């Protein structure tokens with residue numbers, strides 16, 4: 001299994017970093033071949049600019065950074081995303097990665113039947129940390145909304161099967177809560 005881990009957080013002491021380390025160690029324990037992307041550390045430019053649109057829709061050349069990240073996506077069978085929930089969404093850094101790297105002609109295309117995903121056969125798992133307790137986000141429909149938008153609207157649109165694990169109440173969590181979350185990762189990866 002070729003496993004690409006995409007981690008998005010600016011704080012090396014974040015719980016997301018602990019999750020990323022645990023995912024990597026669980027994947028290594030299962031014999032996965034691993035590549036990792038740390039978007040903040042790599043100073044990824046998340047701003048969709050005109051050359052990206054020229055590449056995606058006007059037969060232009062792919063920007064060099066986009067090309068390199070697309071090679072990693074193409075390589076992977078499994079892609080794991082790890083990030084905190086910020087204002088009900090993924091961080092803008094990761095949204096920009098998807099805007100630029102999951103481009104028309106690479107991640108999806110259009111034919112006479114409409115849009116068609118080009119990343120079929122790949123699986124995605126997202127680990128999303130939230131400040132709200134999971135019960136709150138489950139009851140107010142936020143978990144369902146995130147699943148619909150991201151599993152369906154982004155990864156499903158590109159032909160991939162996606163699942164999400166939410167780790168809730170991170171800000172007020174106890175040491176034991178965090179240990180329990182980290183211990184649950186091995187069975188998921």
Ligand SMILES: Cc1cc2nc3c(=O)[nH]c(=O)nc-3n(C[C@H](O)[C@H](O)[C@H](O)COP(=O)(O)O)c2cc1C
Pocket residue numbers: 009013014015016017083084085086087088089129130131132133170171
């Ligand atoms: C800019 C910002 C926006 C946030 N928006 C939300 C939100 O919409 N819902 C939520 O449950 N928590 C929200 N939070 C709380 C984070 O999800 C929480 O800090 C994070 O899950 C803690 O995990 P970490 O250590 O990996 O960052 C927000 C935090 C920040 C900094």
